[in-house]
Amino acid sequence: MSLISADTADNTIKITFNDLGLSEPLLKAVRDQGYDTPSPIQAQAIPAVISGRDVMAAAQTGTGKTAGFTLPLLEKLSKGGREQSRVQSNNVRALVLTPTRELAAQVSDSIATYGKYLQLHSTVVFGGVKINPQMMRLRQGVDVLVATPGRLMDLYNQNAVKFSQLEVLILDEADRMLDMGFIRDIKKIISLLPKQRQNLLFSATFSPDIRALAKGLVNKPLEVSVNPENSTAEKVTQWLTGVDKKRKPAVLTHLIKENNWQQVLVFTKTKHGANKLTRYLEEEGLTAAAIHGNKSQGARTKALASFKDGRVQILVATDIAARGIDIDLLPQVVNFELPNVPEDYVHRIGRTARAGNTGQAVSLVCNDELKLLWDIEHVIQQHIERKTLEKFIPVNELGESREIRPLKAKKPKKFKQPKKAKVEHKDGQHLNKGHKSQSTGNKANNKSTDSKNKVNRNRRSKPAPTK
């Protein structure tokens, strides 16, 4: 992921992290991570955020967007000087809203990682865990609060969080938040914030819905869109094979064994399906673990850790559980079943080929799923390559793909302003342990792994282009 800014006669000049206006504690943390070149989104967003501008960035997961807003945010907050703008009890200086608790935990981890040489204080809050420890952590005030919208509203309604000192608002994966039906909470939260503030909006795409949201949010923003040639999906090799539904477990086992795939993230539609497939794979002598909303946080954290360090070869996940999973060099994603919502396909394959690496996404498609395949191919604006597995030729042959028609521009929906804040639990229900607050000087030990959000699957935003 290199960014070339200018050609000279004898060489090319590369933008480095030193050119972006970051101070030494942050540069040191970046070096510790082993990053040598800023990704395109980082090269554009970091100086703009430091300068105080509002930023609207279209960036898919895997482009380095988290560091793209975390690094300049920490830079600004550290320069603002904790002494001068001492954060008062229950107040927050920067608020990062994310759609899921996994993403919240991941962003919180990034803040801890990049801020380890700074004296800033951050914490993360989300639903599905006890609220009291979160209230306690907020009592002292925090520089950065990472939150999911539902739990943040709960905390606000209980006077546990105040926004009078808020300087920066960040919406991460805003498109996903709209998909999940968080618009009312988001609008309500925005209405509670001081008018004078910096706003950063990150979204996979600038769909009409996102533009409608941005209208009342950002002020003369710098619009950043990473060059599609650098986009994650570009580096993902996608192919599918037509199979009979009943033979899918056998096909998956065959592919894993035949190709000696060492680390495979497999997507199923349902939690029950994830459990069943995991049992099947184990019976076949493979190591597998399931990760979904019915698993306790402990079980999910354990499964993810085992998968990351290679003790478990196959992680079987549902869509929401997998959102936010960030594993460097994840080479292989399998769609055991196609998602009902075509945009989820884009998110799923975005789990691989992260940060400039290459990856492969394979879909096992039975004829019942033909309509879903058509929708996906329409959304990604390309036909997925088909391969035949000689041993598994389906009896019920997979139908033909359709001609690709251009995507139509969609009118944004009108959203009503909420009358009063509601106490809702939109985040998961099965966790039993909360995230701890952290000084950015300490690496967070706070991986969580699932969400049980009530997903509003009826609303579809325009997906990320994959070409």
Ligand code: AMP
């Ligand atoms: P994100 O798009 O924020 O989810 O980041 C995806 C991955 O890229 C994470 O694993 C980061 O650690 C990694 N990453 C972020 N910035 C860079 C960089 N400049 N060079 C290499 N890897 C990076």
